Amino acid sequence: MAQNTTRIAGRHFLQIPGPAPVPDRILRAMDRPIIDHRGPEFQKLAKRVLDGVKWIFKCSGPVVIYTATGTGAWEGALVNTLSPGDRVLMCNTGHFATLWRNMAKRLGLEPEFIDTDWRIGADPKLIEAHLRKDTQHKIKAVCVLHNETSTGCLTPITEIREAIDAAKHPALFLVDTVSSLASTEYRHDEWGIDVSIGGAQKGLMLPPGMSFNAISPKALEASKDAQLPKSFFAWDDMLAANRSGFFPYTPATNMLHGLSESLDMLHEEGLDNVFARHDRHAEATRRAVRAWGLEILCRDPKYYSPTITGVLLPEGHDADAFRELALDRFDIAFGTSFGKFTGKYFRIGHLGDTNDLTILGALASVEMTLALASVPHRKGGVQAAMDYLIAAAQAPSRAAAE
Ligand code: PLP
Numbered sequence: 516m517a518q519n520t521t522r523i524a525g526r527h528f529l530q531i532p533g534p535a536p537v538p539d540r541i542l543r544a545m546d547r548p549i550i551d552h553r554g555p556e557f558q559k560l561a562k563r564v565l566d567g568v569k570w571i572f573k574c575s576g577p578v579v580i581y582t583a584t585g586t587g588a589w590e591g592a593l594v595n596t597l598s599p600g601d602r603v604l605m606c607n608t609g610h611f612a613t614l615w616r617n618m619a620k621r622l623g624l625e626p627e628f629i630d631t632d633w634r635i636g637a638d639p640k641l642i643e644a645h646l647r648k649d650t651q652h653k654i655k656a657v658c659v660l661h662n663e664t665s666t667g668c669l670t671p672i673t674e675i676r677e678a679i680d681a682a683k684h685p686a687l688f689l690v691d692t693v694s695s696l697a698s699t700e701y702r703h704d705e706w707g708i709d710v711s712i713g714g715a716q717k718g719l720m721l722p723p724g725m726s727f728n729a730i731s732p733k734a735l736e737a738s739k740d741a742q743l744p745k746s747f748f749a750w751d752d753m754l755a756a757n758r759s760g761f762f763p764y765t766p767a768t769n770m771l772h773g774l775s776e777s778l779d780m781l782h783e784e785g786l787d788n789v790f791a792r793h794d795r796h797a798e799a800t801r802r803a804v805r806a807w808g809l810e811i812l813c814r815d816p817k818y819y820s821p822t823i824t825g826v827l828l829p830e831g832h833d834a835d836a837f838r839e840l841a842l843d844r845f846d847i848a849f850g851t852s853f854g855k856f857t858g859k860y861f862r863i864g865h866l867g868d869t870n871d872l873t874i875l876g877a878l879a880s881v882e883m884t885l886a887l888a889s890v891p892h893r894k895g896g897v898q899a900a901m902d903y904l905i906a907a908a909q910a911p912s913r914a915a916a917e
Pocket of ligand 1: 533714
C-alpha cells in the first residue's frame with residue numbers, strides 16, 4: 516500500500532486569538548436535526564439563550580443575537596443609535612479599531628480618531644481632554660475596544676467611563692468586547708456601557724457566525740431617533756420578535772444549540788474561575804516570552820491582555836516566516852501581524868477552552884521554532900511557564916475552586 520505522507524497525527528493546535536477551538540461538547544450539541552424555528556421547541560431554546568447571554572454581559576436589559584460575525588454587531592451598534600453626520604470618538608488602538616473607524620466613515624458618521632502607537636490600549640486622559648473640548652456635545656458616542664485583538668492590549672473600561680463622566684459628557688458609550696467576553700471581567704450595567712458588542716468565536720468557544728449587542732435603556736431610547744439606514748440589523752424588529760421567543764428571520768438554530776451548551780459549560784466552571792484561568796495562561800505566556808529574552812508587543816503592563824500576547828521578534832527575523840515554520844513542523848497556527856508592525860510580531864492566543872497543558876504545548880512549539888529558525892533567544896521559556904503554573908496549581912484558592 517502506498518504510504519500517505521500527508522496525514523498529521525494528533526490535533527491541530529489553533530493558537531490564534533480566535534476563532535478559538537470549539538470543544539467537542541459544543542460540536543456534539545450542534546450536531547442535531549434542524550427544528551422548526553417557529554415551533555415550541557425552538558421557542559424554549561431561544562428564551563433560554565436570550566436570557567442566558569445577559570449573564571455573560573452582566574446586562575439586565577435585552578441582548579440582541581445576530582446571525583452575523585462581530586463586524587455585523589459593530590454595524591448594529593452604530594446604525595441603531597446614531598444619525599448621518601454624527602461625530603463619534605474612537606481610539607486607534609490597532610487593526611480592529613481601524614476597521615471599526617472605517618465602517619463608521621462608510622456609514623456616514625464623522626469619526627474623530629485618537630492615536631496610539633498600537634502598543635497600549637485607549638488612554639482615558641486623552642479621551643477626557645477630547646470630550647472637554649466638545650462643549651457643544653457634538654460627539655454622540657465614544658467607541659472603544661475592550662481588547663484590541665491585533666496587538667494584545669486591554670483597555671480598562673471603568674477608567675474610560677470615569678473619563679466620560681469627569682468631562683460631564685452625554686455621549687453614548689459603545690464597547691467592543693469581541694475578544695474579551697467570557698474570558699475576563701466584563702460588566703455592562705455596572706460599568707455604564709450603552710452598547711456592548713460581542714462575538715461567538717472566542718471566549719464563548721463557538722464557531723464564527725454569531726454576534727451580540729447588549730443594550731442599555733439609554734441606547735434603547737437613542738434608537739428611537741437614530742436616523743442611519745438599517746434593515747437586517749434593526750433592533751426594533753428583533754426585540755419585538757424576541758419578546759415571544761422568536762426571531763424576525765430564520766435564525767442560526769444549531770448555533771443557538773451550541774450557545775446553550777457554551778453557557779452550561781461556563782456555568783459549570785464558574786465565570787470567576789474562567790477569568791482566573793485566562794489570567795494564569797496569559798501570565799505563564801508572558802513569563803516564557805521574557806525568559807526567551809524577547810519583547811512583548813504591549814509595552815505597558817497596565818494594558819496586558821488576558822487572551823492574547825503579541826511577541827516581537829528581533830530585527831531581521833520575519834514573524835510570518837516564523838509562523839509558517841511552526842505550522843509546517845508542529846501543526847500549530849499563531850496569529851498574524853498588522854499595520855506598521857507587519858512581519859515583526861506574531862500573536863499567541865490563550866483564550867477559550869484552553870488548559871495548562873495546551874498552553875505549555877503551544878509555548879514548547881514556540882521555543883522549538885525559535886531554535887529551528889535560528890532566532891537569537893535564551894532557552895527556558897517553557898520552564899519559566901511551568902514553574903509559574905506549578906506554583907499556581909499549589910495555591911490553596913485554586914484547589915478550593917476545583
Ligand atoms: N472586534 C474585535 C476585537 C475582533 O477581534 C474582531 C475579529 O477578530 C472583530 C471585531 C470583527 O469580528 P468578525 O471578524 O467576527 O467579523
